Amino acid sequence: MPDPAAPAGAPDALDFALIRATQAGLPLDPAPYAAVGAALGLSEAEVIARLAAMQARGMLRRIGAVPDHYRLGWRANGMTVWDVDDACVDVLGERIGALPFVSHCYRRPRHLPHWPYNLFAMVHARTHADAAPQVTRIAALLGDACRAHDVLWSTRILKKTGLRLPPAGQATQETR
Incomplete structure (x- = not known):
């Protein structure tokens, strides 16, 4: 349920929970969105809809695979x-x-x-x-x-991650 106090289009607590649940990658599961949803009390369709809405609002750029080319043998x-x-x-x-x-x-x-x-x-x-x-x-x-x-x-991988949110309730540098 959206936060009624949040401005229109602003992320709510569930959006942040979804980001935290997926920021390290989707689970290796035949139905990854259903697995994420189960952990958050959402249906697979709700997870997909929320991610699509966040993408439409510009909160997420893309959702895609980030392969480790070295581990795949591509040196x-x-x-x-x-x-x-x-x-x-x-x-x-x-x-x-x-x-x-x-x-x-x-x-x-x-x-x-x-x-x-x-x-x-x-x-x-x-x-x-x-x-x-x-x-x-x-x-x-x-x-x-x-x-x-x-x-x-390339001689090594420097970064293969996007934004990482701190755990819920933990202050960030900006809020301290």
Whole structure:
């Protein structure tokens, strides 16, 4: 039940409980939303509806899998960076982002003269040699619109989590 004292669209105590129940990931269960709901006294449909509402209000950006590529055997994780003609970077970026081996692709501003790259695409493979054809395929799709590129290889995972709320009732830095 929503908190009647909360402003319209503001999260209520149940929203925060749902965030806390899912912030470390969904349970490995054939019906993960039902399992979360059971712990909170909600139905599976209520959990899904609340998460969708929080997403629509901009409280949640997305709900998705966050794989640990290293544990899955994908040790060659490279952020490919490309210096692409600004006139066609958006169209080409859409094509690159649609490739099955690209996990994410986005445009970023250049920082000349030291950083000419404006298109970034993450690739994953078991070895650097296995990733080479992926990089070559991206280069072929970019064609003459690409002036230069590089691959920045990951050496470790720095962060794989989003926001973490403290347990209910525990003060945060902002409230102390």
